[in-house]
Amino acid sequence: MFVYNTTVEFSGMAEAHQAVAFQFTITPEGIDLQLSHEALRQVYLSGLRSWRKRFIRIRNSVISGVYPASPYSWLFVVVAILATMYTRSDPSMGLISKIQEHLPVSESLSVQSQMVVVAVLFGTLIWFSFILAMRLFLKLLLSYQRWIFELHGKISITTKIWAVLIKLLSGREPLLYSYQSSLPNLPVPAVRDTIKRYLESVRPLMSTTDFQRMTALATQFENNLGTRLQWYLKLKALWASNYVSDWWEEYVYLRGRSPIMVNSNYYGMDFLYVTPTSIQAARAGNTIKALLLYRRKINLEELKPSHIPGTVIPLCAAQFERMFNTTRIPGEEADTLQHWKDSDYVAVYHRGRYFKLGVYRAGRLLSPRELEFQITRILDDPSPPCPGEEKLGALTAGDREPWARARKEFFGSGVNKRSLDCIEKAAFFVTLDDDEQGMMGDDPARNLDIYAKSLLHGKCYDRWFDKSFSVVVFKNGKSGLNAEHSWADAPTVSHLWEYVLASDAFQLGYDGEGHCKGELDPTLPRPQKLSWDIPPECQEQVTQSLMVAQTLADDVDFHVIPFRDFGKGRVKKHKISPDAFIQLALQLAYYRDRGMFCLTYEASMTRLFREGRTETVRSCSNESCAFVKALEEGEDMDVCRRLFRLAAEKHQNLYRLAMTGSGIDRHLFCLYVVSKYLGVESPFLKEVLSEPWRLSTSQTPVQQIELFDLVNHPEYISCGGGFGPVADDGYGVSYIIVAEDMFNFHISCKHSCAQTDAHRFGAHIRQALQDLLKMLNTDKKDPAGASQTPAQTDKQKTR
Template sequence: MAEARSAAAISFAVTHDGVSVSYDQELLRDIWHTFQRSYKKRYARFLNDFKTGMFPANPITFSLVVVAIAIFSVFHQDVSFGIVPFIQHYILHYIVGDGILGQTISVLIASLLVWFLLVQTIRLTLKALLTYKGWMYENVGKPVSKPTKIWLGILHLIGSKKPMLHSFQGALPHLPLPSLDETVQKHLESMRSILSDKEYEELEFLSERFRKGVGRRLQRYLILKSWLSTNYVTDWWEEFVYMRQRSPIMINSNYYGLDSMREVPTTNQAARAANMVFAALQFRRLVERQEVSPFAISPRTKVPFCTYQYERLFNTCRVPGEEVDRLLTWADARHVACFHNGCWFKVIVHNGKRLLDACELQHQFEAILKGDWRPQRGEQHLGALTAGDRTPWAQTRRAYFRSGVNKTSLNDIERSAFVVILDDEEVGYDENDSEKLDHWADTMLHGKAYDRWFDKSFNFIFTKNGHVGSNTEHSWGDAAVMAHFMEWCLLQDLMVYGYDENGNTKGEPQVKIQPERLKWDIPEAAVSQIEKSYSVARSLVEDVEMAILVWTDYGKGLMKKLGVSPDAFCQMALQYTYYKNQHKFSLTYEASMTRLYREGRTETVRSCTVEAADFVKAMLDSNQTAEDRLALLRKASEKHQQLYRDAMCGKGIDRHLFALYVIKRYLEEESPFFDKIFPPTYLLSTSQTPLNQCEQDMPAHISTDDRMRLVTAGGGFGPVADRGYGVSYIVVGEEQVSWHISSKISADNTSSNEFREELKRSLIDMKRLFTDTQPKKDK
């Protein structure tokens, strides 16, 4: 459509009077605005990249260097390390002579070179500074050590210079490569609680052979890769864990998020969609201008994190391949793709001059909702291609979506800023009816298997009664970035933009643009493959059981009174619950981030430790006292915290073993050790959803009660193992923890509902550790 209109903007005709040229002024004006916007964005990106590359220096520091060199030059003193006289006498002398012009140019060039060298020295010093991780191991509640105080003070000073989103990227250290001996030993320790004595002895023997044999050769290759790459594991992780997987990404890879449980600002679906889409586009603008804070741990400590994942949040899509997928990000997108009632639309969000306001977006969404639309052949279930196996989708895409209207419409979906789903489901939270929240989770995780575009970086899903959620493709980024984005959008929607008394967006539309209906010409062979993918996706959907628990009896307040970290408490509760549910211990996965390092993603914390197993056994032993159990809980929590800190500091196990395994496959080496342990089967896969990443954006007038009213239920993911559980949790305030539990119905050993009920009993049991160990006056 756009190409055809561009061609029609200017036309030539040969007449008896000569060549006649006609043109469409309005269309040419639109093309000129598009050209201007494109180059403004390129210039702004170049300028921002230059600023971040020079941080913490700025143009003022350059001016100071120029002034200093110039003043000393007047007094015939050279502080430029010989650069000024060299340029003046050996280069400019033959061009402009020895006059004032040559001296001025020499001073400017020398100042630029000296300033550049000083900046790079400062940034290398900053990089060395950021390798310090002693602050991670400071004990909570005890005085902070002097080195950490000095370190935090320096970072606070640097942070006061208003860094941009990517200001610290070039200064972040590379992910350190652990020693082979350390990793093998830690791996052995992580398996002790789940293996019998005989199995452990066998693994001990294989580990020692690996450590002294082929492991050393693999480690040498990995050392070389760590020297030559920014991050020794991330590129392989994204390729082999995500892009080369041929199974469906729906449920198996994508994850979901929910909005506020108790606060629905409007039941007007179009208005809610408009406000949230407008908020998302404002966040995209912040990312483009690099105005998002690079400090992700805490605004007070000012510790920078890697921010490269933010660049792939928008205008990004996973494109299927027969053997390996690709992740593509486009420089700009002036529209979002929208799905409703089996039909796809293109919704304009930028008219070439400015972003459309929320009220102008609402007009387009209302037109979609009120229109009498009928799906074209194959269109209703088209999204199921992204929910089925990857190779058939790649083959179908190549055969039937590479030309004509199909290519144009597919480009409009894949190259959109993101996808908006105007759903026909109603969801909500009822503390007396858990099935409602379970249904909400089902809706966001997979929907109807065809009413999402699972390849897109994220889908914004708006239900019929005004709730919002998201479904996120995993290869581009992890949940912490998506949680930050969702939290920011919800804050703007609920506390800044708001709605009028009728539930509509505020303001009056200045322009009224109609959404564009996407056109399709899908042949019968493609329709047949769409239905096959839909059948595969439906079988996955029907096999997933979700159970959500919103626990309001207590939260992190009680956990802190017990003297344990909230995350460790939750992990011990899960170990206790899993053992009662399965009557055994199993390898446990807890996701930890490694974004303290450049291009860092995640590491695994193996939560099923010997200390955790001892605590669980004590809870089930009637001969143990509450004091003994509490002591074991604290010991297990301390061990867990140690493992979590190690994982964040690049001292984990799994990513190192994964990289060694990749090299082993490349070299076609034989390894009984890897044959035994790889790939690891995590029957309990867990993750904590981060919260309060927008403290600096929180309006001052919001009270604690308001925060609880706006609180989200977090998000979750599908089961990772066929006979295992997936559990995500979010610790909200002093009195609430939400749990998202998933499993497969086809597994005869798991049940999400039963796990939820067992988890309730576990949380009650663990509360007794507090009540039974306190004096009566403190109870």
């Protein structure tokens, strides 16, 4: 007797709970056919969900494709054309007659029907022309950059008219990707301008002899090779959406052969002072639900397009496209990014085991309570890891070439391929960590540092560093995430994390016992434990990768500073940009720490342009160095304040130039790439690109402050996130400007460098911030300083 089974898996199916769609048995009496109605129902609902998503994608593509017009405007145009035709007027100046002459008309069509056909054709032509004209006009408006250089309160008439026109064209509610086709392309700066700005940026860092030598190299490059390379770059800019982004992604990220853990990946932290629930499974349930709701908003394009704060100027949304269902695939020469359109499960790691957790049931998203129930099942699962499974994730933490070779050799077929596919195709990765983390215990400051390090690298094998992002939920309910860098920059991930934290605490919430809310279906199939067959040779490679990753992780020195003495509110009273204030404080702190200045990297976004990523603001300038020297040498306070304001204005101008496509480093980087393609050497470019960034800084923006109720719940404050040091002998500093009265800093460096110390540098930052505000407060001409009494200052310091 022969039995044949065909099995259809639905969301959340485990090996012990498989639904058989149909089973037939061949017997001497014939074929006995049995159908499983439940399994067929799941197949139907799964297909229905898939077709619904396709329809929504097509609908949104049409809506975004005709923006800033509306699809319904087509009907209005056609009806208007028909009305003019019935009144025997010709709005087409003879074009309608031409269409009628060449229209293959059936004899069965009446004259009225022919008029309708002609009206539809001509109306559609007019409608498309109108759309193209509107999009071109919007693109021209968005190419205007002078507004960003105008001072607050001194806006020109041109800029005011421009802002009104932008608002009029953006009147209809846009979808997430509505502006994409109207965003301008990133301009290519002139070689002369870039070199001039470069030489100005390095002048305070070089001796007179070194600067003269570099000036000679730059002049030679500008007059000879630079012109040739620039021609190729302009040619690329004509046909590419962005002349930088594809090369930046490939050569800076995907071709890197060193570990991405610490060197590239970054992290985001939970609320600083509160944990919504101490139940690990419950926190994981709400977090997963919030992430999936955010994914739904992206798929439906319900997220509002990001704008420059306080303006109607849109930012590029391209980075949102690969947020979910994305994995970095290792290669021997270069990695690749693989993105899938959809995934109905997440991959979960706990105590050395990997699980597939389905997040849909009967075509609907599981409730937070159901997700908590499923996570609890994983936490309670007593099964041990397969041999070699526990530390398998170390392959993603070590060097890229060994991982690429191991993937090709040991994960190309069979059970290993199926399990690896399951992880790589998951919506995202979840780690259920057995440690407790957070600002807690007898030494909260030290524990906060440990928490940051855990999010950055964990145990080096309990994160899947190749996933677009991995969520970490600790035993005590604290959470965080680790993000891969090649697909997007921190502001995009920060936008996601803000939504997740706000939804978790204020929308989804917990019951009185700390459990998730929602209905529970106890018949949910168990999460599926993945199976592996890891040979000894592969286990040896895992061990080697772990050794590399562990050495790197152990070398990281980390310090997190929640600075509550004051915040942006006090700084803005002095009419100073909070970002410029912090950057000058960092320059002062570094000078006190090392007794010198250094090349400083501050990340700026270029998302005003299509597919824009980042640009570098070289924060160490002639003006900032002059101010720091004057302050440290005891110059008169009036002189120091004047130099401080000049330095702050210079920093703001550098930031504006970077945002508007007139930065230095991306242009020089692309010229270098062109030189490599042409096989020519440039001593100037080679030296520029080899200069180390000993102070690498980045601000984590707060983009959705409306999601948080900081008036009634001021303790629900995110600590931001951080990253590892860029140079072996340098510092990495990430900071977030929270509300009105708090700055948070994440400082990293390496223990192996005797000249750096994260805690020492943190102390210098804290003192520099206080010294700068004290300097501003002693200005008798400054209303903000005059109105601040010593008693008020002391009171605010104790908050």
